[in-house]
Amino acid sequence: MTTQFKTLDDADVTGKRVLLRVDLNVPMQDGKVTDTTRIERVLPTIREIAEKGGRVILLAHFGRPKGKPVKEMSLEPIAPVLSEMLGQPVGFSDDCIGPVAAGIVAALKDGNVVLLENTRFHAGEEANDEDFVTRLASLGDLYVNDAFSAAHRAHASTEGLARHLPSYAGRTMQAELEALEKGLGDPQRPVVAIVGGAKVSSKIDLLQNLVTKVDALVIGGGMANTFLAAQGIDVGKSLCEHDLADTARKIAAAAKDAGCEIVLPVDAVVARDFKAGAPSETVPVDKVPQDAMILDAGPETVAAVNAWLDKAKTLVWNGPLGAFEIKPFDAATMAAAAHAAELTKAGKLVSVAGGGDTVAALNQAGAASDFTYVSTAGGAFLEWMEGKALPGVEVLKA
Known part of the structure; x- marks a missing residue:
């Protein structure tokens, strides 16, 4: 089974925009992360891509906002926690598609990391809508999935992107499989x-x-x-x-x-x-x-x-x-x-x-x-x- 899919060993990420799907659905209380286990799990993949000179664009969902922005379900409070654990700055974009996201991604340098806002703030995520997938895919050159925990859902950021871009399993996904x-x-x-x-x-x-x-x-x-x-x-x-x-x-x-x-x-x-x-x-x-x-x-x-x-x-x-x-x-x-x-x-x-x-x-x-x-x-x-x-x-x- 493990030979059937490509891993980071097969990817050349240097200078590339890498859309990395991670699981950041962590327990929060009063706007603070209370358990960082899921963040710890994805650090090796983020680090490896950044160290190899890839431009890391993190995609994740949080909660069930039903296709609309919900302030309490923003990923923004997770960016500083991620930055601290990673030991390097992590940028944040308050949308995962559109001109704001495109501008932030265009400004990335090799080894930079940015977190895009909750993919589920758009109805196209859970619907795996082709137009939404295309807009997400336009932000990257490669796709890496490191969120096994969301792999049972055929959503835009878990399944759709893999049909548009060269795709690889991240280290956590690889270990899990x-x-x-x-x-x-x-x-x-x-x-x-x-x-x-x-x-x-x-x-x-x-x-x-x-x-x-x-x-x-x-x-x-x-x-x-x-x-x-x-x-x-x-x-x-x-x-x-x-x-x-x-x-x-x-x-x-x-x-x-x-x-x-x-x-x-x-x-x-x-x-x-x-x-x-x-x-x-x-x-x-x-x-x-x-x-x-x-x-x-x-x-x-x-x-x-x-x-x-x-x-x-x-x-x-x-x-x-x-x-x-x-x-x-x-x-x-x-x-x-x-x-x-x-x-x-x-x-x-x-x-x-x-x-x-x-x-x-x-x-x-x-x-x-x-x-x-x-x-x-x-x-x-x-x-x-x-x-x-x-x-x-x-x-x-x-």
């Missing part, structure tokens, strides 16, 4: 997938795709309750989608046909109240009290998950094993994450994880830095795990 290839494209077996989270309904496509690709599928979180209930187990007052029992049984049958083992909790941590420090107890899953809810997997379940990790060569992880935001219901997720991190560090496991909750849980466990790759892409990561083609990636293929 290489990691994903190791995770599910051409993985070393056995492959274990851990899928958690609240609802089966949001991950049906994901589960159906994974059972045909992995050797073991660990199901955790509220989703596991739906699978347990589908087997006739009483889960008390636990979060459970009883109307999806048939779907759960079909997924289990498909797994059996494909030779994939489904790993469900055998014991659970239950409580009467969902709040920090609520009195809790560990019980076998078929002994959940009627007035209690399952909030985490128990130690025997963790031991079973870790035993699979010991056998595995590859792990793909999306979603926590319990209600990890509240102690003590983070124990199973923390223990499995620590074990996966240890195996990865020892060179025994390739571990790829992604999705908002997953990233938060791995950070909480102090395990993220030891994983092979942690994707911050959310929706795009999920669609890739579901086996769907991503427009922003497809269009980069040679």
Whole structure:
């Protein structure tokens, strides 16, 4: 897969205007950036193009302004943060097309960096409108996409531009695609997938795709309750989608046909109240009290998950094993994450994880830095795990 598209190794950027699509959709509060992870991810690509004498023109979206300028969704406050982290001035244009943008781009010298205003301030961005794409393309000589997290959208700045200009994957996009290839494209077996989270309904496509690709599928979180209930187990007052029992049984049958083992909790941590420090107890899953809810997997379940990790060569992880935001219901997720991190560090496991909750849980466990790759892409990561083609990636293929 990684040979199918061009990277910065194939691009001659010196003296060229490089339209670089990045993800700057960062958390903000009172006009200040509160988490710079996504900015950190794109710095290597910006630096490399600038150091090679390219003129860097950054394209990004922020929030959902629905095709009109919205002051609160301006990228302007991000320019100084970017400048500080990059260690060089970053200019700003208050429009991404038109005479202002054209004038600013024309004044750039080799190695300069400018950030253009939110592409979604124009309806043509999300519509992938040909006229808008042409106007954007007129500002550049080359196009580099470094925003895997927006690659599941066929927008002007993620898909349209690649049809107008010579196109390349940036370093973050390249790293992401290489990691994903190791995770599910051409993985070393056995492959274990851990899928958690609240609802089966949001991950049906994901589960159906994974059972045909992995050797073991660990199901955790509220989703596991739906699978347990589908087997006739009483889960008390636990979060459970009883109307999806048939779907759960079909997924289990498909797994059996494909030779994939489904790993469900055998014991659970239950409580009467969902709040920090609520009195809790560990019980076998078929002994959940009627007035209690399952909030985490128990130690025997963790031991079973870790035993699979010991056998595995590859792990793909999306979603926590319990209600990890509240102690003590983070124990199973923390223990499995620590074990996966240890195996990865020892060179025994390739571990790829992604999705908002997953990233938060791995950070909480102090395990993220030891994983092979942690994707911050959310929706795009999920669609890739579901086996769907991503427009922003497809269009980069040679």
